[in-house]
Amino acid sequence: SPPAAGAPERLPFSRVTEEDLAFFRKILPGRTITDPDLVESSNVDWLKSMKDFFSPAGSSEVLLRPQKTEEVSQIIRYCNSRNLAVNPQGGNTGLVGGSVPVYDEIILSTSLMNNILSFDSISGILTCQAGCVLENLSLYLEERDYIMPLDLGAKGSCQIGGNVATNAGGLRLLRYGSLHGTVLGLEVVLADGQVLDCLASLRKDNTGYDLKQLFIGSEGTLGVITAVSILCPRKPKSVNVVFLGCETYEQLLKAFQLCRGMLGEILSAFEFLDSECMRLLNTHLKLPNPISDCPFYIVIETSGSDPKHDAEKLHNFLEEAMASSLVSDGTVATEESKIKALWSMRERVTEALTHDGFTYKYDISLPLEQIYQLVIDMRQHLGGRAKSVVGYGHVGDGNLHLNITSSTKDPALLAAIEPFVYEWTASCRGSISAEHGLGLKKRNYIYYSKPSQAVGLMGNIKAMLDPKGILNPYKTLPDDVK
Ligand code: FAD
Numbered sequence: 062s063p064p065a066a067g068a069p070e071r072l073p074f075s076r077v078t079e080e081d082l083a084f085f086r087k088i089l090p091g092r093t094i095t096d097p098d099l100v101e102s103s104n105v106d107w108l109k110s111m112k113d114f115f116s117p118a119g120s121s122e123v124l125l126r127p128q129k130t131e132e133v134s135q136i137i138r139y140c141n142s143r144n145l146a147v148n149p150q151g152g153n154t155g156l157v158g159g160s161v162p163v164y165d166e167i168i169l170s171t172s173l174m175n176n177i178l179s180f181d182s183i184s185g186i187l188t189c190q191a192g193c194v195l196e197n198l199s200l201y202l203e204e205r206d207y208i209m210p211l212d213l214g215a216k217g218s219c220q221i222g223g224n225v226a227t228n229a230g231g232l233r234l235l236r237y238g239s240l241h242g243t244v245l246g247l248e249v250v251l252a253d254g255q256v257l258d259c260l261a262s263l264r265k266d267n268t269g270y271d272l273k274q275l276f277i278g279s280e281g282t283l284g285v286i287t288a289v290s291i292l293c294p295r296k297p298k299s300v301n302v303v304f305l306g307c308e309t310y311e312q313l314l315k316a317f318q319l320c321r322g323m324l325g326e327i328l329s330a331f332e333f334l335d336s337e338c339m340r341l342l343n344t345h346l347k348l349p350n351p352i353s354d355c356p357f358y359i360v361i362e363t364s365g366s367d368p369k370h371d372a373e374k375l376h377n378f379l380e381e382a383m384a385s386s387l388v389s390d391g392t393v394a395t396e397e398s399k400i401k402a403l404w405s406m407r408e409r410v411t412e413a414l415t416h417d418g419f420t421y422k423y424d425i426s427l428p429l430e431q432i433y434q435l436v437i438d439m440r441q442h443l444g445g446r447a448k449s450v451v452g453y454g455h456v457g458d459g460n461l462h463l464n465i466t467s468s469t470k471d472p473a474l475l476a477a478i479e480p481f482v483y484e485w486t487a488s489c490r491g492s493i494s495a496e497h498g499l500g501l502k503k504r505n506y507i508y509y510s511k512p513s514q515a516v517g518l519m520g521n522i523k524a525m526l527d528p529k530g531i532l533n534p535y536k537t538l539p540d541d542v543k
């Protein structure tokens with residue numbers, strides 16, 4: 062059975078000396094940060110949960126802010142020769158403790174690597190530095206009648222390099238697919254400082270192994286992504302969002318089936334939240350329910366090129382869904398401010414949860430029919446021990462976000478949740494991390510979703526690409542893979 066999660070031992074990396082700082086200051090004048098007040102926010106994760114998970118997590122004393130690939134290369138080459146560990150960091154919105162140091166790893170932030178390198182308005186291929194904030198890229202593209210193929214609630218802070226490093230899914234995956242398909246090229250600084258230039262901008266390229274795929278979802282453990290080339294879809298001329306209520310999860314699934322059949326090519330998102338999420342949105346964020354109270358809510362988005370055609374299709378779908386009693390109430394938005402308001406009911410659940418208490422997060426892939434059964438079983442299993450047990454997520458992609466809160470950190474509650482949740486998931490051949498990655502928090506549970514042979518091979522790849530293990534140590538791979 063998998064080893065228990067817990068604190069890793071600090072590995073024998075060197076500690077940063079004055080000489081090291083002098084070297085960094087020479088390459089990055091004014092961008093080698095050692096003031097503890099300024100380094101602090103990079104030591105703390107978005108959830109502020111790492112110090113609870115593992116004390117004394119996040120005690121780096123150095124934050125490096127390169128602007129160019131060549132600077133990253135020099136830093137990494139130097140760190141490798143000095144045996145100094147490095148934690149690559151983007152927008153620091155990661156949810157599994159991958160983005161912050163465990164001990165005193167040097168933080169290498171890509172925040173100043175935020176230039177767009179090129180955009181081809183015929184092919185829709187964007188090439189940019191890794192530190193571009195997702196929302197800024199979206200705004201840039203929208204002015205040119207394009208959009209990013211991914212969108213997530215953290216768009217205002219997360220960076221494209223971080224998105225690629227975590228293989229972020231998000232709200233549009235149903236329509237545009239994963240980054241494994243849309244990323245066409247990457248530039249990566251390897252652990253020895255070499256720059257791997259796989260920044261191709263080609264749709265098709267079968268010349269040997271597709272090496273960039275290795276870095277997509279590698280969580281900073283195999284290389285530092287410095288630039289990304291990505292295929293962007295045209296901006297849809299017509300967008301509609303509907304917010305619907307359902308009485309049962311079975312009806313919700315039937316609505317999904319109907320929706321796929323009737324909306325077809327214009328369907329761009331199918332998301333859900335349960336009534337417990339709605340309660341938290343109402344209580345903590347004062348967001349009112351846009352429709353009447355229901356056990357389940359669906360957010361459907363359509364994106365197409367002909368407003369009349371889309372409206373007609375949507376109308377027919379809604380009529381059919383109402384007539385066959387799959388949905389009991391709903392509201393439609395075509396105008397941007399209302400679309401945003403409806404989306405925030407789904408996007409802001411994570412934020413609402415942070416106000417509810419200490420949150421235990423699970424990001425699970427399951428066969429569609431089983432998704433909500435896990436929430437029901439967990440509620441029953443925990444009885445009155447949890448404050449809230451909520452289910453929401455990317456139901457169209459088979460991805461459940463199961464979140465459980467308690468007033469304060471509660472080891473007894475955690476022991477009741479885990480390994481129950483992982484065993485339940487493994488019994489359906491699900492994934493214990495659908496889109497957030499493994500980071501520090503989930504890495505020791507990898508065996509619930511991957512055979513030991515696969516994990517062993519991952520270890521071999523890590524050893525080949527980063528023999529000293531300086532890149533994001535203690536992350537992704539379990540304790541027993543060195
Ligand atoms: P960080 O958090 O800084 O880093 C994440 C990981 O990537 C770390 O392991 C880090 O070492 C590594 N990394 C970062 N940059 C690089 C680089 N240039 N090279 C190599 N490694 C690097 N995730 C989803 O998948 N779908 C969602 O819908 C979603 N919604 C979210 C909503 C909210 C409100 C929040 C807070 C988070 C959400 N996330 C979601 C999780 C998170 O936003 C994503 O994982 C995001 O892609 C992380 O990007 P980042 O720039 O913040 O990376």
Ligand code: 2HG
Binds near residue numbers: 156422454455
């Ligand atoms: C989302 O889809 C994010 O909203 C965050 O992936 C999920 O906080 C979570 O559990």
Ligand code: ZN
Binds near residue numbers: 231454496
């Ligand atoms: Zn998600």
